[in-house]
Amino acid sequence: MTQRTMRAWRVRAPGPMSAGPLEFVTAGLPTPADDEVLVAVSVCGVCRTDLHVTEGDLPMHMSHVTPGHEVVGEVVAVGRGTVDDVAVGDRVGIAWLRHTCGVCRFCRRGQENLCPRSLYTGWDADGGYAEFVVAPAAYVHRLPEGYSDAELAPLLCAGIIGYRSLLRADLPPGGRLGIYGFGGSAHITAQVALARGAEVHVMTRGEGARELALALGAASAQGAADPPPVPLDSAILFAPVGDLVLPALEALDRGGTLAIAGIHLSDIPPLTYQRHLFQERQVRSVTSNTRADAREFLAFAGDHHIEVTTVQYALDRAHVALSDLSFGRISGAAVLRV
Numbered sequence: 336m337t338q339r340t341m342r343a344w345r346v347r348a349p350g351p352m353s354a355g356p357l358e359f360v361t362a363g364l365p366t367p368a369d370d371e372v373l374v375a376v377s378v379c380g381v382c383r384t385d386l387h388v389t390e391g392d393l394p395m396h397m398s399h400v401t402p403g404h405e406v407v408g409e410v411v412a413v414g415r416g417t418v419d420d421v422a423v424g425d426r427v428g429i430a431w432l433r434h435t436c437g438v439c440r441f442c443r444r445g446q447e448n449l450c451p452r453s454l455y456t457g458w459d460a461d462g463g464y465a466e467f468v469v470a471p472a473a474y475v476h477r478l479p480e481g482y483s484d485a486e487l488a489p490l491l492c493a494g495i496i497g498y499r500s501l502l503r504a505d506l507p508p509g510g511r512l513g514i515y516g517f518g519g520s521a522h523i524t525a526q527v528a529l530a531r532g533a534e535v536h537v538m539t540r541g542e543g544a545r546e547l548a549l550a551l552g553a554a555s556a557q558g559a560a561d562p563p564p565v566p567l568d569s570a571i572l573f574a575p576v577g578d579l580v581l582p583a584l585e586a587l588d589r590g591g592t593l594a595i596a597g598i599h600l601s602d603i604p605p606l607t608y609q610r611h612l613f614q615e616r617q618v619r620s621v622t623s624n625t626r627a628d629a630r631e632f633l634a635f636a637g638d639h640h641i642e643v644t645t646v647q648y649a650l651d652r653a654h655v656a657l658s659d660l661s662f663g664r665i666s667g668a669a670v671l672r673v
Contacts, residue, residue: 339364343465344653345399349391352658356389359651365461365469369416372472374429379463380405380488381648381656381669382519383575384431387599388458389657396459402653403463403671404431404456405491407484410475411467418472426484428476428633429463430491431455432623448499448623455623464653466673476629479637486643489519489668490636491629496596497524497571498632499624504569504594506533513537513567515559515583516574517544518660519668520596523641524571525551527632530639536563538582539574543666547644562586571596577603580618584611594619645670 340361347358367373385402387393406429410421421427434454435442441449456462456470478487497520506512509532514521517539525535529552537548537556545556555564560579566588572579575597581604583593595618606612644667648656656669 341466342650343401343461345401346389346395347399349389349395351390352654352661355654357654357657359653362465364467367412367414367469369414370418370471370473371414371469372410372418372421372427372475373412373467373469374406374408374427374475375411375467376406376408376463376465376673377484378407378488378673379403379671380492380519381653381660381671382492383660384492384598385457385464386657386660390661392599393458397461400458401461401463401465401468402457403465403468404429405488405493406456406463406468407478407487407491408468413472421472421475426478428478428487428491429456429468429470430474430476430495430629431457432626432629433460433474434471445625445627448625448628453623464650464671466650474626476633479633481637481640482643485645485647485670485672488670489523489643489645490633490641493520493668494523494636494641495624495629495632496520496621498527498635499628500524500571500594500596500621501528502628503592503619503621504571505592506569508532510534510568511536511565513563513570513583513586514548515539515570515572515579516576517541517548518573518665521571521573522547522551522644522667525553526641527635527639536565536567538563541663541666547666551642567591570594573597575600577601581606581611584616584618587616589614589616591616592619593617594621596621643668647672
């Protein structure tokens with residue numbers, strides 16, 4: 336490669352989108368370390384976690400970091416070390432989980448998502464709001480056929496974390512699933528649940544999102560805090576709104592489970608034991624994902640085509656995409672096209 340610079344977004348100073356926390360810069364082309372690959376970015380999904388990093392809801396891990404962790408692109412260089420199963424010219428995906436230690440008790444028992452030394456794309460290292468990005472070869476993913484690059488990008492976080500959330504929700508076969516919030520991750524997860532025979536009920540604030548939910552096969556769609564028409568066996572909270580934990584728990588039938596999918600959640604109001612938790616209802620958090628989760632979900636997506644609704648923006652309009660996400664103006668998933 337002869338190119339030595341690239342365009343990239345950086346978090347200048349975390350703060351609300353109205354304060355202009357991002358800057359669009361010309362930066363040096365990154366060089367892959369021995370165990371890394373250099374990827375020319377085709378598209379990068381816009382995830383709510385990017386918004387949390389940019390606005391400072393999550394603590395800063397890297398000064399002037401480039402956000403973005405739903406990357407689809409082509410490998411254009413590999414490090415000088417041992418890089419197995421990835422070669423120049425491969426189309427690959429780069430997701431949120433970037434590194435785990437491999438030796439702690441969590442890694443050894445298959446829970447690498449809980450590794451205390453875990454690192455994340457677009458938070459601990461520069462991500463995909465750029466023309467090029469480097470990633471450890473052991474953490475890039477093979478991608479299923481039958482999808483465009485823009486359709487694949489949201490699968491790499493919205494899809495993977497939604498899949499883990501569905502596992503954490505412990506939905507029984509043929510059960511009733513409630514989904515709170517219906518953005519990029521939720522509209523993918525709903526399709527996975529429907530393909531597995533679930534009855535899906537959606538609670539979300541946007542009329543467009545409710546229309547999308549019904550079009551994808553949801554049995555009902557109502558306001559964000561409205562009760563569903565039937566008791567739920569399981570529920571997933573995608574909206575980062577702690578107030579919604581209470582109506583979600585109230586909507587659960589006996590023995591039901593609420594999984595909270597986000598990395599950030601506003602404060603939860605006080606719970607009443609009899610009203611919200613008794614009869615063995617429970618709350619579970621969701622922390623990142625394992626590479627095994629990613630492989631299982633991407634294999635599922637290869638076998639069951641998922642309709643991915645995207646709103647596309649040029650790379651130089653990433654700040655607009657994040658603002659639109661912040662104000663709930665996106666139905667489906669936003670994607671930056673490089």
